[in-house]
Amino acid sequence: MQIGIVGLGRMGGNMARRLRRGNADVVAYNRSAALTDSMAQETGLVAAHSLQELVDKLPAPRIIWLMLPAGEATQNHIDQLLPLLSKGDILVDGANAFYKDSMLRSEMLAKHGIDFMDAGVSGGIWGLENGYALMVGGKPEVVARVEPFIRILAPGPDKGWLHCGPAGSGHFVKMVHNGIEYGMMQAFAEGFALLHGRKDFDLDLAKIAEMWRHGSVVRSWLLDLTAEFLQKGQGLEDIAPVVADSGEGRWTAMESIEQGVPAPVISLALAMRFASQGHFDYEAKLLAMMRKGFGGHAVTNAPVMDLSPGGEG
Known part of the structure; x- marks a missing residue:
């Protein structure tokens, strides 16, 4: 069970910690290499010092979860990742993105054979211990592939998360x-x-x-x-x-x-x-x-x- 995490800020860092506590194999990238290395030492996750290295260290088909500020920062990373990914890979956007932007991103990525899942994440600084409320949108088969990680992140394997509907619906509910x-x-x-x-x-x-x-x-x-x-x-x-x-x-x-x-x-x-x-x-x-x-x-x-x-x- 391997997943890539991009962004180890307040939310992304604690989500990586919770995934590691749940025995998920995590490869992580953050623009600050020092923070990435520190998290690797603390949790045992695998550090990547570039998006190319992150992609190379994940077996295909890959799952990469973005925990970045909504808007330009998220879009820039998607643009950089797109030529590095392969058909069947999944990009998850965990930012507080506008749901109509998520619908457009899903359509854009689909043209390149890349699947998309939007995830509204609630829980703040308490999510590490209590779990995160997760509102996700995407195709059923895409959500099913990400589900093992969702079940670790959520307050319980079968509570505190919901597949809300098609792409964009998770961010709409959030x-x-x-x-x-x-x-x-x-x-x-x-x-x-x-x-x-x-x-x-x-x-x-x-x-x-x-x-x-x-x-x-x-x-x-x-x-x-x-x-x-x-x-x-x-x-x-x-x-x-x-x-x-x-x-x-x-x-x-x-x-x-x-x-x-x-x-x-x-x-x-x-x-x-x-x-x-x-x-x-x-x-x-x-x-x-x-x-x-x-x-x-x-x-x-x-x-x-x-x-x-x-x-x-």
């Missing part, structure tokens, strides 16, 4: 999964903000979160994580109020528009992430000026930085 995640996270954040705001009750948010974990309708892994970090401090003074968005939430919101299916919770959660990144600042300034214009309400002026020698900035 996209919607992440959109739901946006909404759930936003709801928890808003709820705890309301609890935090009622100062006269002197509520212990950590104890509330811990209590909700047992028997409550809202119990979840997100609540488990929230309870854990609230135990370490509830003020979060050292955390900047900035939340990044990976792109999956945007694609989910766009899909709701394309289908004409309302998804207001997901869309508003995405908008709140934009606001946290400063993208609401100009709108807020316009709102303040409009309010001044029709009602004469005062506006709050931004502080002026002193740029003179010895001043701020």
